[in-house]
Amino acid sequence: MGATLVMSDLQTRLISKENYFDEPSGKIVFSEMELSGEIEGTGGLLISVKDAIRLGGTLIMLPENELVESVSSEDYSEEIDDSYGELANLVAGAYTSTFEEMFPKSFRFIRKKSSVVVPMKVDIESDQPLPDQLYYQASASMILNDTELGTLTLLMPAEAFGLAETAAEPTTEEPVQDQKAATAAEDSGESAGDTAAGQAEQKAPQGKPFDIMKQKKRVDACLAECRARMEDEVGALLGAEIKLTDHTTKIVTKEDYFMDEAPGKLVLAHMDIVGELDGKSYLAVSLKDAIRIGGTLIMLPPDELENVVKEGDFGDDSEDAYGEIANIISGVYTKVFEEQYPDKIRFVKTHLEEVVAMKVDAESDEPMPDILYYMANAAMNIGGTDLGSMQMLIPAVSFKLEGLIQDETADDADGAGRAKGSVTGSASAGGDDRVKGNVVGGASSAGSVDRIGTVESGGGQNNPEYLLVSNDGNECSKITELFNQRGISYKVLDYKENVSNYLPGEVRAVFLVMSVVDEKGLGVAIKISAASSLPLVAAGPEWTRTKVIKAVKYGVGDILVTPASDNDILEKIDSLQAQKAA
Incomplete structure (x- = not known):
């Protein structure tokens, strides 16, 4: 690559296919590794899409600004696939040489096809992208030219190396009651x-x-990725650096939310959930923060922006501008959940609504139904100015999280x-x-x-x-x-x-x-x-x-x-x- 790549902090363990792909992560590049010789089996070399793009782009000497843009957009092009594939071949060769020198049995690592995989959409019981069995995982952290990357992971079939019986992998599953099945009924x-x-x-x-904690981990991983992408995409639209920190999630009732979590005056962006799931979600920020965000987008002069924020003047221009931000955010949620969540869904922003928290009737259906919600909360900072929280509420039942209560x-x-x-x-x-x-x-x-x-x-x-x-x-x-x-x-x-x-x-x-x-x-x-x-x-x-x-x-x-x-x-x-x- 003509660059310095440092690999450190080697970690090894036994892990099942299910538990590996259940761990929070975004899209990954999976390169099939065939073991051939006195040891046979199938394993894989795994790396995040962003890191594969950076390594492959560095190999073909992409200009830095083009490389950064490709990494940010996760544009894993055919050219990048070819270049990263060459690096994966080198890794396979390095493993082959090392094991030939130090391992008693003679075999080779042969890199086969590569594909982009979304961990949450992997069918555990299938043989794709690799068989459902116990693996020996070796992972190492990477630093490329002083830039910290993620980890490069090799999964090898444990049984082929006599490791399947050396340790039993702990399980976190706890039995829960089966749900009763519904069958077709007439509309009368x-x-x-x-x-x-x-x-x-x-x-x-x-x-x-059904493992409720694994489901929570899946949803939390998507919400965390949404937070990270919102920083980039909303920040790019506003022309200002946005930081969303102290990200937390919890289950709340409507009453609990408006009594304990919501700001006094807030703007709710209503978002329909459509596709394989249905329901309604809500993006909430304080009224003052909505005015500030909208005013920043339309480039109000600093003095005028401070005045409208102080007066709580959510005029048509600010409302339209903040509505555009809400559209961008709904697009982020759509993209992340389409890529990483098992059910294919979209978030569609419908309208904005000003709400006074203490005036909400918890038993009514306004401004949202009285059901359980799963709330993601993050503190906002725009251009160095600390704001309040941004909160996303999704229906707990739609995402199988009602058991958390x-x-x-x-x-x-x-x-x-x-x-x-x-x-x-x-x-x-x-x-x-x-x-x-x-x-x-x-x-x-x-x-x-x-x-x-x-x-x-x-x-x-x-x-x-x-x-x-x-x-x-x-x-x-x-x-x-x-x-x-x-x-x-x-x-x-x-x-x-x-x-x-x-x-x-x-x-x-x-x-x-x-x-x-x-x-x-x-x-x-x-x-x-x-x-x-x-x-x-x-x-x-x-x-x-x-x-x-x-x-x-x-x-x-x-x-x-x-x-x-x-x-x-x-x-x-x-x-x-x-x-x-x-």
């Missing part, structure tokens, strides 16, 4: 409910347990007292003590407020058999009346209350009673399923095939179509009682 209410009721009890075929709900439930505003129902024939309507004033004998469908806790009953989580008073009252007639104890909560305070306890099953089957209600289903594995019956009107599949995916085991007759409700109760008896 009754048939959808009947189909889901019959099919939801069938469990999905046994397979590998389990640890939080478990912590909340540990030693927690009873929730306010609910009371245990007692079994009394006749059931005429039902409360009809919304929350009524006055304390019950248990010292708490009566709510829809509850009765006073006769005899101090504090161990309900059933939990009802509801925002539909009429349908909830039908269920509790039948509970009273059957002598079954219960407790009724509304959507806002913390179900984890009661689960599992002595509860045998949960009814989720929805006035509308929407994201808010299904979000409650997620919270219930995260808190326990108890049977969950979802009641609501106008079920469709899509809603049924979503509900079952979120942990619902049975569907009750409302308005429901007493016979419909009793059928569900009898089924649950039979499960209890079994």
Whole structure:
């Protein structure tokens, strides 16, 4: 290359194909290495696309500005592929010479074809880009002409070198419960409910347990790459250096976000998620930061920029300019997730909205649904000026991250007292003590407020058999009346209350009673399923095939179509009682 390449910090270990490709990384160049001679097998030489471009570009003496641009855009051209391929041949030759001199068996490393690979899209069970087996990994850091690069990695088949039995690779997988499978249902209410009721009890075929922490690592890797690319692309558009630091991720509810995380006044950029996944995501910055970013783009004079920021004047020009920045950011997310995430999706910016955090009604669908979100947060600095945070919220369920709330709900439930505003129902024939309507004033004998469908806790009953989580008073009252007639104890909560305070306890099953089957209600289903594995019956009107599949995916085991007759409700109760008896 006519350059100085220093390789250091050699690290070796045994690793499976799955665990290697599950580690956070962007696109890589994989060069197949065939072992031929007294040892045979297939391995690979792996390097990041950016580093392969830099090495290959250095070999063909690309001008520095052209090389930097190619590295930044990850333009792995045919010319670069050829030049890097020559370097990979040299590496194969170096390994061959070394092993011929120092290893007892005679064999050669033969470099075959090269290809660009996205680790998260690798099919572990296939033979591409290499077989699913245990490997011996050797990785070394690289420095090229005082520029720090990443690592160059060689994977060799462990069994071929007698290493497969020397150490057992640790596993981080923990068994989790299988999700119940959804099957096709008609778009009409009754048939959808009947189909889901019959099919939801069938469990999905046994397979590998879903590893929530590996999924988190996959999503975090994409979000971290988005952060890095936003620095480059937004900075290039603004003509200023942008730094996004202190990058963190966490799961939040809508209420938690607007109460604890959001700036007082903010600008939300609504972004639809389309493709193999669907949902809505939201980019949030403070109002002042949106004004500053937009004003920087349209090159407002410094004094004027400071004035509009101070006055909070998000005028048409600033709004249009910031909207362009949001478009660039949605493009970054699209590109990264298309390249690195298993599901092919796009982020499409639809509109901007000014929001006052303390005025947001957590139970409404404005400015976004009341569901679980996964939030990426980073501190902004533009041109040396510290700003607030940039926050990206993506729907947790769409990215299979809803299970992360389990640890939080478990912590909340540990030693927690009873929730306010609910009371245990007692079994009394006749059931005429039902409360009809919304929350009524006055304390019950248990010292708490009566709510829809509850009765006073006769005899101090504090161990309900059933939990009802509801925002539909009429349908909830039908269920509790039948509970009273059957002598079954219960407790009724509304959507806002913390179900984890009661689960599992002595509860045998949960009814989720929805006035509308929407994201808010299904979000409650997620919270219930995260808190326990108890049977969950979802009641609501106008079920469709899509809603049924979503509900079952979120942990619902049975569907009750409302308005429901007493016979419909009793059928569900009898089924649950039979499960209890079994």
